[in-house]
Amino acid sequence: MSRAPNLSAADIETVVGVLDGWSGKLTWDRLIAVLAAKLRATYTRQALSNHARISDAFDQRKKALRNGSGESKRxxxxxxxxMQAAMQRLERxxxxxxxxxxxxxxxxxxxxxxxxxxxxxxxxxxxxSASMPVTLKEATVFGKRDGRSAR
Structure with a gap:
């Protein structure tokens, strides 16, 4: 079995997006199963929780679900x-x-x-606060060249 690729910034965004829309019981195993289908790669709890954004989003969503504020309203x-779709979108x-x-x-x-x-x-x-030289701006993930992210 080959190792899953490292999580990219887009993958991390996908993971936190999944967590934003999560309803029902949240566990690392359930999240891993959903992500395996969505990202077409299987990651471990350790690999996911090593990313602060994912770990924090998981903890925050788990807490919201525990407090009842994250549960989908019937x-x-x-x-x-x-209207049901609009309510789900609003909750997300x-x-x-x-x-x-x-x-x-x-x-x-x-x-x-x-x-x-x-x-x-x-x-x-x-x-x-000094500006970056143009060449450095182009080399960052924040800079863009020809409409594409400079990766």
């Missing part, structure tokens, strides 16, 4: 399929919004820590 029998977007808020808070804490440590070593905010 739609009345007479509700139209369109609410879960995604909560996850993104938590991710943003963690990133703000990380940024503040980095800024503090940089200032303690004599690096100024202006130096940290």
């Amino acid at each position: 739609a009345p029998k007479d509700m139209s399929p369109e 977007l609410e879960a995604e919004n909560e996850r993104l808020k938590a991710e943003n808070e963690r990133l703000l804490v990380q940024f503040t820590l980095w800024l503090y440590n940089a200032e303690m070593r004599g690096v100024t905010k202006e130096q940290l």
Whole structure:
């Protein structure tokens, strides 16, 4: 059996998206089974939980499900399929919004820590905020060249 490829940024986004829409009992084994079909590769709990975004999204979704706030609300029998789909989409977007808020808070804490440590070593905010040279921008995953991600 060959090893699954490393998780790409797109794969990680897919995993957290699956978690955002998760309803019912959430376990690593169940998540792995769903991801095996979606990503066409089988990953271990350790491989998934080594990625902070996945681990944090899993913990956050598990907590929401435990508290009942992440459970899908039962739609009345007479509700139209369109309305049921809209309710499911709303629930998924609410879960995604909560996850993104938590991710943003963690990133703000990380940024503040980095800024503090940089200032303690004599690096100024202006130096940290200096623009990257064009060649470096193109080499980052954030830069784009010819409409494609530079990977």
